[in-house]
Amino acid sequence: MNLSESAKQAGFAAAYLLPVPRYEEWTRRRASGAFAPEADWIEGDPAAAWPWANGLLLLIWPYAPYVSDAGVSGYYPASNESYHAMVALKEALGKEGVRAERAAVPVKSLLVEWGIGARLMSDLIFIPGLGTRFVIQGLMVALPEEELVFTPKRASFEACIHCKRCQNACPGGAIGPEGYEWRRCLRAYEDGSAMPAWVMEKMTCLLGCEVCQDVCPLNHFIRPRPVTEGERSAFDLKKLIAGDIQPALEIIGKNMKKGGKLTAQAAVLAANQKRTDLLPLLEAKAAEAEGPLKDTLNWVISHLKKRE
Numbered sequence: 158m159n160l161s162e163s164a165k166q167a168g169f170a171a172a173y174l175l176p177v178p179r180y181e182e183w184t185r186r187r188a189s190g191a192f193a194p195e196a197d198w199i200e201g202d203p204a205a206a207w208p209w210a211n212g213l214l215l216l217i218w219p220y221a222p223y224v225s226d227a228g229v230s231g232y233y234p235a236s237n238e239s240y241h242a243m244v245a246l247k248e249a250l251g252k253e254g255v256r257a258e259r260a261a262v263p264v265k266s267l268l269v270e271w272g273i274g275a276r277l278m279s280d281l282i283f284i285p286g287l288g289t290r291f292v293i294q295g296l297m298v299a300l301p302e303e304e305l306v307f308t309p310k311r312a313s314f315e316a317c318i319h320c321k322r323c324q325n326a327c328p329g330g331a332i333g334p335e336g337y338e339w340r341r342c343l344r345a346y347e348d349g350s351a352m353p354a355w356v357m358e359k360m361t362c363l364l365g366c367e368v369c370q371d372v373c374p375l376n377h378f379i380r381p382r383p384v385t386e387g388e389r390s391a392f393d394l395k396k397l398i399a400g401d402i403q404p405a406l407e408i409i410g411k412n413m414k415k416g417g418k419l420t421a422q423a424a425v426l427a428a429n430q431k432r433t434d435l436l437p438l439l440e441a442k443a444a445e446a447e448g449p450l451k452d453t454l455n456w457v458i459s460h461l462k463k464r465e
């Protein structure tokens with residue numbers, strides 16, 4: 158079996174086979190609060206979590222951002238596509254007799270350790286030829302010994318030119334001389350319908366924050382892609398606030414539904430775009446909402462009323 162070829166057939170641009178990793182230092186840093194809660198799903202001890210595995214396949218899925226007026230991050234559609242490609246590859250490997258399971262490992266740190274990518278001042282990982290615009294998927298695999306040909310470890314390299322554009326543009330002040338501080342990054346607070354007021358005030362797009370990637374000169378060779386009519390309709394703020402989220406979920410994945418996240422983010426973006434035309438709809442939704450979503454909608458309404 159040609160692993161690289163199978164990965165390319167599944168749609169990945171590159172695949173790297175690493176030994177089952179060890180990262181005690183990363184796990185220790187996580188315990189001390191160094192990473193955002195999104196790192197909680199990662200297994201601390203891969204050898205114990207997947208005792209049958211003899212390799213880790215890292216898969217790279219590049220993407221282009223949407224054009225600047227799209228109002229939505231291009232990462233999540235790519236993440237959803239790459240997830241399904243990873244599942245398809247896992248099944249294809251299974252048919253060849255190769256056991257594979259999704260790897261919950263710190264993929265960014267492993268790319269840096271292996272000299273495949275470089276960590277930038279913004280904490281983003283840069284891969285030559287791809288910039289920082291890619292999704293990483295991982296599979297723990299059990300390969301026959303003769304096919305266990307690992308990607309050679311390369312020397313680490315520096316890519317960041319320390320131009321400070323990300324530092325100056327970051328709406329949360331998350332990037333500074335001391336490095337990246339996840340507690341000031343908007344993305345760390347966008348996983349449900351409850352967001353701190355300072356995050357809501359600074360949110361510029363649906364599903365994440367694109368600012369540090371947009372301004373980084375290391376990404377400027379990547380041409381943004383236009384939004385299709387279907388995508389524009391799926392991410393229409395009025396529809397999302399009204400609860401018509403199914404078309405968007407088809408694009409970004411069903412797990413993005415949790416906690417009223419999409420509705421809440423659409424409402425906050427409507428406030429930041431001064432969409433006072435949506436006030437009647439927002440008030441109707443707030444009247445029937447409960448819990449954190451109701452609080453968010455009330456924040457949005459009072460924000461918009463100050464602008465009327």
Ligand code: SF4
Pocket residue numbers: 279326327328329330331332341342343344366367368369370
């Ligand atoms: S994603 Fe946004 S908030 Fe987070 S570091 Fe980048 S620019 Fe700052």
Ligand code: SF4
Pocket residue numbers: 277278279316317318319320321322323324372373374375
């Ligand atoms: S914007 Fe400049 S300082 Fe920030 S990560 Fe990119 S190259 Fe480095």
